[in-house]
Amino acid sequence: MNDLASETMTASSKSLGLDFNTPALQRKRRIRAFKDRLARWCVSVGGMAVLGAITLIFFYLAYIVFPMFQGADLEAREPVQPAWLADAGAPLLMAVEEQNEVGMRLDARGQVQFFNAQDMSLMSAVTLPLPAGTQIVSVGRDQPGSNRVAVGLSNGQVMVFEHRYAVTYPNDVRVISPSLAYPFGETPITLDEQGAALDHIAVSLNSGTLMLTGSTGRDLHVLSLGREENMMTGEVTLSEERIALAQIAEPIKELLIDPRHQWLYVINGRATADVFSLRTKELNGRYKLLADGGTEVTHASTLLGGISLMIGDSKGGIQQWFMVRDEDGKQLLKSIRSFQMGNSPITQILPEERRKGFIALDASGQLGVFHSTAHRTLLVQSVSDGAASQIAMSPRADQILVQANGQLQGWTLDNPHPEVSWSSLWSKVWYENYDQPDYIWQSTSANTDAEPKLSLAPLAFGTLKAAFYAMLLAAPLAIAAAIYTAYFMAPAMRGKIKPVIELMEALPTVILGFFAGLFLAPYVEGHLPGIFSLLIFTPVGILLAGFAWSRLPESIRLMVPDGWEAALLIPVILLVGFVSLSMSGHLEVWLFDGNMRAWLSNDLGIPFDQRNALVVGLAMGFAVIPNIYSIAEDAVFSVPKSLTFGSLALGATPWQTLTRVVILTASPGIFSAVMIGMGRAVGETMIVLMATGNTAIMDMNIFEGLRTLAANVAVEMPESAVGGTHYRVLFLSALVLLSFTFVMNTLAELVRQRLRVKYASL
Template sequence: MNDLANNSMSAQSNGLRLDFNTPAQQRKRRVRAFKDRLTRWYVSIGGLAVLGAITLIFFYLAHVVLPIFAGAELKPLKAQQPAWLAAQNDALLLAVEEQNKVAMRLDRAGQVQFFTLKDSAPLNRVQLPLPAGASITSVSQDQPGSHRVLLGLSNGQVLVFTHTYPVTYPDNVKTITPTLQYPFGEAPIVLDPQGRALEHVALSENGDTLMLAGSTGAELSLLSISREENLMTGEVSQDETRIGLPQIAEPIKALVIDPRQQWLYVINGKATADVFDLRSKSLNGRYAMLKGDAEVSTLSPLLGGTSLLVGDSKGGIAQWFMVRDGDGKSVLTHIRDFSLGEKPITQIVPEERRKGFMALDADGMLGIFHSTAHRTLLVERVADGPTHAALSPRASRLLVESNGQLQRFVVDNPHPEVSWSALWSKVWYENYDEPRYVWQSTSANSDFEPKLSLAPLTFGTLKAAFYAMILAAPLAICAAIYTAYFMAPAMRRKVKPVIELMEALPTVILGFFAGLFLAPYVEGHLPGIFSLLLLTPVGVLLAAYLWSRLPEKVRLAIPEGWEAALLIPVILGVGALSLGMSGHLENWLFGGDMRHWLSNDLGIAFDQRNALVVGLAMGFAVIPNIFSIAEDAVFSVPKSLTFGSLALGATPWQTMTRVVILTASPGIFSALMIGLGRAVGETMIVLMATGNTPIMDMNIFEGLRTLAANTAVEMPESEVGSSHYRVLFLAALVLLSFTFVMNTLAEVIRTRLRKKYASL
């Protein structure tokens, strides 16, 4: 500026005049203005693009997740009133085959009519081989999906048949040919030796054993039929065994045999269940199922046969199954309730592939429910008055017969397994002794009960972050303060880049190292690891004390700010001593095996890949983030504040604690929040070093599974659009929301800290 002013004055004194509007100057100003506008637009568009990308991520995740909370829908199709229906008796049973092409109807006269589901056109009619003069008095089906039917007759006999739908391709045309099969012969089986009409029947086939139960009044008949095939001749022989059980005083209203043929459930009286142990042939117990004046109106097993669905005369549906109590005895336990209306429940139709079911009442109301999710998905009227219904194996079609008409419905119910309670509350799953938080998305059997609780995954995420931050936060913050405030500038220029270089180490390498080397090493040197954590601070303090007692001549020989280099041999020595005496400590204090001592003497479970390993490995990964940001914040404190405090008589320690740290507190807090966000979102380290077990236990020696690791593991194997797939996206949304909330809270706190200490 002075040169420009001198030149201007010189030019004026010489009679010359500077021209700032030359073409070159104007072009230069235009280029500079263009660069300024371009930079301003570039920064603005970049910032808006980042915000827009984050918003789009939220909207996309919400778009994928929201369908799992939608209910079911019914789309009615045109009602059919075929001529053949008017000529038949009342329906006992309706069924729909796998492809939703063919349906079956059984009437009281023993006629089975197969017809097309689309237009109710008759296909073929089969007359069941009923004995002369006998009529059907009761009907029962085996477990959902088995297609086995048992008919109780008026002469005390029963007939077992199955309806199948084989597919053939004659002339390359897909053809479904419905047939009936009699796996135990076409001749009826005598169940009641006295020949009395069977009011209620039940069956269960397990391998080569068929269990049949029937009742007349209060008397119970039970028959076991075993089949054995001769491998040499191919002949099949049958052995019948009658099973005697304690008799019941009150009339029987319903029977169910579980698939393992261990329990026989007998509903009698108004609302009492007698449970018989078929293996010991004894009464397990008598249980009151309903309260007040309600009566049991219908009974059906859920998919898998473990649970009983009990419909009552007040429109309620209760789920029950056997649970082991504290003494190890199995007792029938009430699990959860559903409500359809106020009319008696007339029929319960379980799904064949999920733990859902449909229920009909006497007023024609239909309800769609899911047992595990404890969810009512739909309540809608489908007919006026009594109805009879069948659900297709894929639960996508519903066939209802009412008032001489066949009404078809398209069922849209893709995600019944998910509810708020199933995601975040304890759920009482079948074969469990109590309600629990469980994540188990897949299984090998078809009657699996999905366990999609996000609680253990969220707990594991916070647990991993907690133990990582316990290790990383104190070390990183203290190191940052010492490096920025006490360390010599020359040493700082060497130490800071080395620590920041640790951040470039891929986390997959850290996870690989932690899982394959660190985990077994920690397991074999537990006393040494804990000794190292305890003795390192003691060793540092002892070294500092001894250093302060050395002659001043020796202490002054080390340049100021380089004292930290003396701690390197101290830490290495403490580490060598701690790990070297690990075996001796284990033999002396823990009987030679600290892991065995923890498990047997203290009752603390121990897994090789546990939270301690995660804390060490992930803490190492988080330290560079926290250190770098906190060190910059401390180093950026104006030197005038430091010099002013020292000039007023404060010691360097007082200056650091009362001026420097308070001024740098917004930056330090930001460093901690960024480190926490890194720990919460970490994937590969927790995936490879934790055992990946979704359990809820703060035990440092137990494994865990995090939201991020679970998504990384299961997303490639999930079916696109399935409930499992969408719940994984929900886990990602929970993780993103948690990070967003934490960052927002951190920004609010950081802003307040900056305002509070801005006057220093």
Template sequence: MEQTSRGKHPGLDKDDRAGSDRLIQWRYFKDRMATVAVGIGGIGVLVAILLIFFYLAWVVLPLFAPASMDKVAEYADPIGEPALLLSVEEQAEVATHVGTDGRVRYFDVLTGELRGESRIPIPEGASIASFDQIDSNRGVFGLLLDNGGLVVVKEVHQIRFDDQGRRVVSSLDFPYGEEPIETGLGEVRSLDVRVSPESLLIAAAMPDGRIELVRYVQEVGLFGGSGELTADEQATLRLDLPPDQRIERLLLDPAENWLHVLTDAGEVVTTNIRRLDRPERLGPVTVAGDGAHVVDARYLNGGISLLVTTSDGRITQLFPVRDEGAGWRLQKVREFEAPGEAMVSALDIEQRRRGFVAADAEGRVAIYYATSHRQLLNEAVMDGPIADIALAPRADRLLVTSRDGQVSVYDVHNEHPEVSLSSLWGKVWYESYPEPDYVWQSSSATSDFEPKFSLMPLSFGTLKAAFYAMLFAMPLAICGAIYTAYFMSPELRQIVKPTIEIMEALPTVILGFLAGLWLAPVLELNMPGAFLLILMLPLAIPLSGFLWTRFPASIRHRVPDGWVPALLIPVVVFIGWLAFALSRPVEAALFGGSMPLWLNNEMGITYDQRNALVVGLAMGFAVIPTIFSIAEDAVFSVPKQLSQGSLALGATPWQTLVRVVLPTASPGMFSAVMIGMGRAVGETMIVLMATGNTPIMDMSIFQGMRTLSANIAVEMPESEVGSTHFRLLFLSGLVLFLFTFFFNTLAEVVRQRLRRKYSTL
């Protein structure tokens, strides 16, 4: 053993050999611990990234969950009579049945138990001639009597707490009094009524084909209260329909701008009635095939889109859009597939979204969403024909009645109908837009707003901002890194490299603040100077170098070796001053005193103060240190024997740089570029503060943009947790995550290939 120990540690005694063994073991233990710690740290990073990915996916997946219905009750129809109106109140607990005799009965949605009854005051000897559901969102409907009287009724449902506990108390209210409004219309074929706080508008189709429009005004007193209705305007329209056509249905829009007339030939004729004395006619637009007729027509929530069902199984969405000549036309936008082969027998509209439910004569029910052009669910719920359906205001419960007196109640699960791959990434034709487009507009001041959730403008803005940032940063950073690592003296490099790297410590919120409040106005006021600077600097720097070689040797030798590049600092400062000094004279001489106005008037290019040029400069300044540092290390790490051997074989420094140094350093330089690209893609504060945050798809350098990260920062605080908007912001984060993952993966793949290719140099 002693010989063996001496063989291992010659010249050491026993105690020294023991101490040396312990030292080796301790070093081995520390090495193992460091290896384990690094491994745990690396695995922890991978686990953290995977957890982030899975959390984002967990929040996003409900967006693509299919709609479903669960039957919760079934019972015999407690009324047993046809209904002019079947509706469900806000809490989905009480249903309202309006009968043809003016009786209004309320029953429990889940049990069918009668909850009460009201009666519409119809004068003796009169009967209901026509019914109109004026405003389903507010529960307002109208009854035209055969003697020409009009009764406007509003459903009232109140939650009360008393000795019986919590209960919903239902009753009727009469906004214009219980006495019928004398219209003098007499017999009518179709009726539509619109009410507002100040007026009431009636459109009635008469048997002889004319349409009578009457607007009543209600005077309001100084201290509240309402006065009597008085006729304010009246007009008669004639559509000059062919003799074999007749009017089947009238629809006024809530804003009282349009009157849609549906004929028995399946045509929609629209008239602009903003001025009753000068109506403008649009159409006709055909919505039914040969021999088919209109079954039902409703307004989607918001009162802009018209939904028409026809006997040949078509469900068509239409709305007015502006023509190129500033006129209007009625546009057929979408057609939806019917629930089944049979005719659509019932239709109901969601009160808070652009969704609707249709049922047919074979017992099938389908749920649709208009904006995303989707049929979300299609199920057979009854064996026989469906007579009527009523959707709760929150679209979470559906009441279905059959013609044989059966009632079925379903809980509806349909949280995010607005989302589909086509609505997120394709063009969508939104209401009142002249054509399909990519639009992101998540909220508005009114509940009638149609959400626009296209991620294309945000993704485009992200790539646009990164492109202009890299266009500015990449040449400066890479060329600066090559010069610093290969040509610059060690003394000057020790100053330049830390100075540029310390720029990365500057908070991006400071850069965004300076870009938005200082740089953007400066560029707008001195735009010619900015472009002169871009043109003059590349010419001035080589010219300065050439002139320096013509200086006397006595002057050139006074500059210490390696410090000649520092002489360019005053040159750059002077050229910058000269360019901006010439800005105003050039702008006055060539651009009429204002280059932004000249671009707009002469070139048709809109100039926004906070635009891609500002973002490119500011974000490029933030990305330069990252690219410069990694690229400079890659060039500087090229083994000196390679470049020295190339020089010894007679190559010039430039030939050595291009053919030896750069190929060897190319994996690291490519990684620098891709890491800088990932940094630009994920940047938030600069694009948030230095752009107009307008989600538009315009590659112009004078237009702004909105990026995915900036959109998350702006809208996440105001989004409702669990809503479609909330989950779409997480989807934006997931898309950003995948962008970054793609760029980093691409960088690693290319880096490995370049490394294998040039490893033999």
């Protein structure tokens, strides 16, 4: 077919005396064909490169995020049966120091062995200065990280000591020297004056006051011990105060003291907890810990910070409890969440010293690794063939020592990101010191005891909230302006208006954010009635001006060139704005007693922040308008004039032609403009960073602040430790933002294609 056409063209050209096959023209056609192929190849490679880059970004974000959702891993070292262990008594307590090099072991005879935590060789042994004829019958540990231990003796006395580890570097070699210290003296403290054996003991030191409590059968003994040291002489003075509390009717199984010395928890034999207020010396209440009457409490411990109680039972369950306030303001002990490890009784629960995680050991030799806030069971693994005698965990929570069957065995625990779970990221979580579950983002706190609050829900909500209010302002104005300039406005005026609006897109968003934060936010706060009057009366004023214009004599209306009527609205809008803002103070006095902000907060109960969603909507809407306007205007202007002229020729009015022909034909482009504007609003960073209070709350109130995913990444990424949980959660925020944009763009493209097919016949 092409050959026939070429022959026909050649014959025709020859008949006219023209030659299209000269060497120069052939060379020109070859060069043009080469350029076409090169352009096609470059466009294809560029498009594939963009797709490949986006795909690589997605997989890189997923690569950073994925390790957070992996469980823990426990790796065993070879068990060791040291010779010194055969002469030692039954273990009551074991611990490992910070560097995982020295272990400590305490037995019932008061002997403390310090040993190498790697090869289990004995380093030194110290005997506690116990009174003659006494032995240790109970052990209590202070808060994680304190290394403070109280031992209850068979004669009703208590001895408090600390195991310490001095680090020196002789000849640039690290040497750890373990020792014992007695901050309250080597003389035992009498807790039970009758001399009965202390079955259980608890200890807590707060601001120089040592709180000791012990039990002898059903009798409860509480002693507050103050310690003052003379800075000149070094002399230590002790003061004692005995606290009388109601006696317990059932045998006592566990004693726990709140580190702030506010509560004393007494776990008794009927699986109930008696909570005493140490400040009022009264019983707060008795709480049933286990619903099943056949289940018993086998062990209890506190988490880091001492707020949460972890209760282990005889059927392998572990429950978390802490004090919360009810509607009347009274504090009650509340069950928060539960874990199930197996079917064997829980024999030991050890909290981590730097996180809200813990490990548990049951009677069958299984060890479980858990995290309370994330409500996550990370690992359940057997560490001994039978019941283990004692376990210890290092301060870094990466090494575990187990004594079982006359052997010591070290285990390496890999558990880098226990704080993250689907529930902690997207569901309500009941945090310590909160009265109910809530969505909270608070990645840092003033102390290390606080729970990590890494909920992405308020950030995603803030992102959508900011985009919603921005689009609420930008979309109607931009689309209406695009339709008017493309369909009604005179070409000469359109040539001036369209570049000016598109030029707004070049304005840096940091300038808009700076302006919104430092000027617009305080101005809106001081002129709230004027702002709302402006939003209400501007469209009313435009409609009234249009109505008045239509009632003017035709001779006057014809004086304005066709398509230039919009210029007459400029003084109308300026006049409405000036009157509205000028009357703001008078309206505030007449309607709101001179303070609209106080009226909103006090009378309507609507909180008001100076940097709020209204300011964000105004500033970000101004930034989004050029994007939507430019694309929508091109879509409307690109509608073939033949469709418009044909509709008008058939008798349709210009308005009917606009609504039934032009807008429908341009709807794919208008929809794309709105989606692109939505994507711009969702990904905006600087405006929401500077124009909001950056408060991560979930409230649709237009007068409340917000925090978006993009702004959160910008603020906190420089402060996060590379590879840490906080760092990876920020990458997860970026992945959520990218996925949201991808899904929105995909849906937008599908809708656009359907609209294009539907209205292609117009």
